[in-house]
Amino acid sequence: MMWSLSRFRAGDLVEVRSKKEILATLDRYGRMDGMPFMPEMLQFCGRRFRVSAVAHKTCETSCKTYKARRLQATVHLAGLRCDGSAHGECQAECNLFWRDTWLKPADESIGGSTKPSLPLPISANCTESDLFANTRISTRPDEEPRYSCQATDLTAATQPLAWWDPRQYIRDVVTRNHSLAHVLRVLWIAFLKHFYQRTPRGYRLLKSFHEWMHRWLTGRELPDFEGSIKRGQRTSTGRLHLKPGERVRIKSKDEIVKTIDQAGSNRGLYYDIEMSRYCGSVVTVRRAVTKIIDEFTGKMLHMKEPCIMLEGV
Secondary structure (H helix, E strand, C coil), X not given: CCCCCCCCCCCCEEEECCHHHHHCCCCCCCEECCEECCHHHHHHCCCEEEEEEXXXXXXXXXXXXXXXXXXXXXXXXXXXXCCCCCCCCCCCCCECCEEHHHEEEHHHHHCCCCCCCCCCCCCCCCCHHHHHHCXXXXXXXXXXXXXXXXXXXXXXXXXXXXXXXXXXHHHHHHCCCCCHHHHHHHHHHHHHHHHHHCCCCCXXXXXXXXXXXXXXXXXXXXXXCCCCECCCCCCCCCCCCCCCCCEEECCCHHHHCCCCECCCEECCEECCXXXXXXXXXXXEXXXXXXXXXXXXCCEEEEEEEEEEEXXXX
16 A cells, blocks of 8 residues: 655644534544544634644554554644543543544635645545444443544554654655654664664673763663662552642652663553653643553553643653
């Protein structure tokens, strides 16, 4: 299958099509090429937003392969996340995927667009009621609810993407998602890590060089968070009873490694290396999260203890 890049670019101003137009593009399951249009997205119809990124690749978690997947003609819009209102009040606030067909250039209505609208595929098989009905897989009163959303159905809406496929890195630049310097920097650091991990001789020297290069290119220390708590030992809670609007300081790397085990988690929640860039930052508490949908089963998961979302993180 051809890999169709979005016609839009990061920073473009677009308008979400009307509800009637979007429903006409969906099958009776509320999907277009496998991608669900969810009821939570209806509130944005007819409004204008900036493209925050072209979603040409993503990471698959719904089938637990954790491998890269490619998307066709899809973008993310700035600030638009799922509020979970049609999915049992899920609090994950996932980034929404928008097919190109559901959008049009914002200046089209005044006749100044250089990107004429795509012809809409008319199906007339989906109604607004269908969108809400399709959010649940199981509806029997004696069964635990199982939900269907973009996160749970991501595999059906994407295709496999090999890590070595060079097109993904070129598209990062072409779409304006990242600068050429950023892409080259990330690839160089990844190459160094891959190289020293496969080289027994001179391991320490290569790792030291990798650490130095990472700090020189990014201004941050290497995000190799190796937990100090042994497997099987209970990790601390450190619960602060934080409320939305409160200001907090994210702990340093040395402080965080003391709170996670050797598998990199604290009571089941992993500390991902993407979080390392925020170490030491002072930020605002966004909300406490107590429940999210399990992308693998579609069932609602309830946190043993509230987790915290932070503004801008």
